[in-house]
Amino acid sequence: MSVALLWVVSPCDVSNGTSFMESVREGNRFFDSSRHRNLVSNERINRGGGKQTNNGRKFSVRSAILATPSGERTMTSEQMVYDVVLRQAALVKRQLRSTNELEVKPDIPIPGNLGLLSEAYDRCGEVCAEYAKTFNLGTMLMTPERRRAIWAIYVWCRRTDELVDGPNASYITPAALDRWENRLEDVFNGRPFDVLDGALSDTVSNFPVDIQPFRDMIEGMRMDLRKSRYKNFDELYLYCYYVAGTVGLMSVPIMGIAPESKATTESVYNAALALGIANQLTNILRDVGEDARRGRVYLPQDELAQAGLSDEDIFAGRVTDKWRIFMKKQIHRARKFFDEAEKGVTELSSASRFPVWASLVLYRKILDEIEANDYNNFTKRAYVSKSKKLIALPIAYAKSLVPPTKTASLQR
Numbered sequence: 233m234s235v236a237l238l239w240v241v242s243p244c245d246v247s248n249g250t251s252f253m254e255s256v257r258e259g260n261r262f263f264d265s266s267r268h269r270n271l272v273s274n275e276r277i278n279r280g281g282g283k284q285t286n287n288g289r290k291f292s293v294r295s296a297i298l299a300t301p302s303g304e305r306t307m308t309s310e311q312m313v314y315d316v317v318l319r320q321a322a323l324v325k326r327q328l329r330s331t332n333e334l335e336v337k338p339d340i341p342i343p344g345n346l347g348l349l350s351e352a353y354d355r356c357g358e359v360c361a362e363y364a365k366t367f368n369l370g371t372m373l374m375t376p377e378r379r380r381a382i383w384a385i386y387v388w389c390r391r392t393d394e395l396v397d398g399p400n401a402s403y404i405t406p407a408a409l410d411r412w413e414n415r416l417e418d419v420f421n422g423r424p425f426d427v428l429d430g431a432l433s434d435t436v437s438n439f440p441v442d443i444q445p446f447r448d449m450i451e452g453m454r455m456d457l458r459k460s461r462y463k464n465f466d467e468l469y470l471y472c473y474y475v476a477g478t479v480g481l482m483s484v485p486i487m488g489i490a491p492e493s494k495a496t497t498e499s500v501y502n503a504a505l506a507l508g509i510a511n512q513l514t515n516i517l518r519d520v521g522e523d524a525r526r527g528r529v530y531l532p533q534d535e536l537a538q539a540g541l542s543d544e545d546i547f548a549g550r551v552t553d554k555w556r557i558f559m560k561k562q563i564h565r566a567r568k569f570f571d572e573a574e575k576g577v578t579e580l581s582s583a584s585r586f587p588v589w590a591s592l593v594l595y596r597k598i599l600d601e602i603e604a605n606d607y608n609n610f611t612k613r614a615y616v617s618k619s620k621k622l623i624a625l626p627i628a629y630a631k632s633l634v635p636p637t638k639t640a641s642l643q644r
């Protein structure tokens with residue numbers, strides 16, 4: 233399964249290679265579009281330098297929602313993740329409500345020049361245009377600043393995903409992910425490593441974006457390296473948060489909440505988180521067969537057992553009544569998360585609503601297609617046809633015209 237976003241990015245060197253500043257001197261080599269696809273050298277990442285860690289492991293920065301030092305977990309994954317949501321919301325509350333005039337943090341010194349920065353954003357835009365077509369089309373309605381920022385974030389997510397899901401994924405190690413995380417810290421500290429990082433550095437200096445969801449996404453990649461089974465939904469939920477819920481949390485500060493919205497900031501973040509979870513659950517249900525062929529089962533083991541199913545049934549790919557019943561329950565759960573997400577889209581700033589509605593409506597339809605395939609997600613890939621997409625887009629546009637709630641009804 234692709235863990236988050238299937239964007240393919242231009243080459244980047246995550247090791248001690250060329251820095252942003254050096255790339256400036258070298259005349260933009262990162263923008264060579266002929267080297268567009270799959271050129272992230274994970275091998276170099278594995279061998280590269282990066283900041284030194286204790287025996288290759290870094291203890292200083294870890295997910296804020298992992299276990300306590302004693303290793304005990306007293307909360308469910310959902311409670312822990314919601315804690316992140318609350319902290320995010322508290323952090324940015326004031327800035328988000330400022331209407332068109334986004335409060336901009338003081339400029340941090342980014343190496344390079346403005347022309348290069350603009351090229352960096354253009355490059356991010358090209359990647360989005362190529363690999364996230366519908367969403368990218370929707371972002372055209374956003375202000376140029378917001379659009380560029382969304383591009384920069386999605387390109388970072390794509391590059392992160394590429395580390396464990398790309399052609400060189402078999403070379404990736406936890407130490408390489410540690411180096412990628414060090415590099416992330418540098419991006420947030422205004423020390424970008426290459427031009428694409430430069431775009432993200434600029435974005436996080438202009439919008440109230442917190443680093444935690446980015447760190448958590450890397451944590452999701454670590455989880456994917458060490459785990460191929462999920463005991464229960466609680467474990468699966470945490471994984472979905474790491475690899476997709478985080479994208480929702482990263483996006484809200486850019487998309488902005490409508491100034492006239494009476495919804496609480498937390499509730500909008502909660503909806504964004506729910507959309508990431510819903511998308512990931514849908515992705516998982518669509519890709520059951522594909523994942524099984526890679527020896528992976530992203531389904532709650534206890535629920536499989538309750539349904540009288542085991543990994544063997546999945547590897548055999550038999551569509552039985554037991555499987556249909558199990559799938560109905562999983563689809564129902566994914567739809568609940570979409571329902572939760574829908575409550576929040578209307579609260580986003582007006583120009584941000586369409587791309588979100590469009591992607592939500594289209595992704596949600598994959599669940600209908602799994603049903604239409606009689607739950608055969610082993611050998612049939614559920615997809616939404618072009619004609620169905622064309623019908624869905626005006627619906628998404630109409631939904632995006634609905635104004636935010638005028639009452640404080642959207643509370644968790």
Ligand SMILES: CC(C)=CCC/C(C)=C/CC/C(C)=C/CC/C(C)=C/COP(=O)(O)OP(=O)(O)O
Pocket residue numbers: 234235236237238239475476477479480481483484500501503504505507508511512513515573574576577580588
């Ligand atoms: C709802 C509110 C208030 C805000 C919206 C906040 C956003 C943008 C949430 C979306 C989060 C998101 C895009 C998560 C990624 C989820 C995911 C599983 C993407 C799948 O990406 P690919 O792997 O490229 O999919 P395909 O395999 O279908 O191409």
